[in-house]
Amino acid sequence: MTSTTVATSRFFRARLLSVTDVTPSFRRFTFGGPDLADYGDPGLDQRVKIVFPTAVAGLDAMPTEEDWYARWRAMDAATRPPFRTYTTRAVRNDLSEVDVDMVAHEVIGPASAWIDGARIGDEVLIFAPTTAHTGVSFGIDFVPPAQTGCFLLAGDETAAPAIAVILEQLPAEARGIVVLEVPEEGDLAYLPQHPGFTYRMAARAGAPRHAHLERAVREASHELVPPGHGAEVEEIDIDEGILWEVPRTAKGGAALKRAPMYAWLAGEAGAIKALRRHLVAEHGVDRRAVAFMGYWRDGRPEA
16 A cells, blocks of 8 residues: 655746836746646745756756755755745736745845846746645744734835735734835835734935834834833854744744734844844843744845
8 A cells, every 4th residue: 555745845846927026126026837836825924945046056956855955955055056035925826826026136146146137937946835735834934822912023125025925914903013124215115004003114215224123123112012021032143043033832833822912023133133132131022922033144145
């Protein structure tokens, strides 16, 4: 008797169908192809990996077996295909189409180079859930308690697509504050509106990076919940380690049954580290009610 294992995540080969400039900095890439028919969409801030071909590493060089990451790590860093993490923006299984929003900026790495030079018909690989996926998705970092008084969603432009999907999928009765820092004034129109949220958004426009983000999150935390008793925070060396803390239970659900506020913060690791310290150590927010994701590190060409 034989059994068949159904993959719940895999690499999808996708072809670029269209490119839409949503705002000056946010570009929507619509991918298609028959392989996307069973591309899964658990929702919220579901993380996926996109593999970009380069002149020295084509897509066929990417390991796609179950132990793909270990095999990829064992490859020569100079010749292995680069990949980066994004959020699924929309899935249309009936059309075998997927939208992914990316930030367009100066070319500083393989992802930004691909974004700058992408042409219709170009192919990528996307590691994502399949429609067979059920239960908990550990690619989702928005894991609030079942009873949450309010939400604080904050980040820079790299977090904006995930915040957009979260806002679209939260119920209308949810309330909270969104803090977002973007490169240009025209980018302020990117996020969808939610009736229960106040938006504190600002364009950098020459101001120091993350000045608005850090100031506005501190102000929002005082508005949403009163100060508590601070807890000691384990400091993370963001030059060596990864700042990524998503409280969960052993079964993958929320770490708490209820909380007065749930905070989801993502963006540049240095800014998120400072906000993590403020919320938990200074303001006294229960660390089990805060998710921190340091997507990237200022000064490192990882885009």
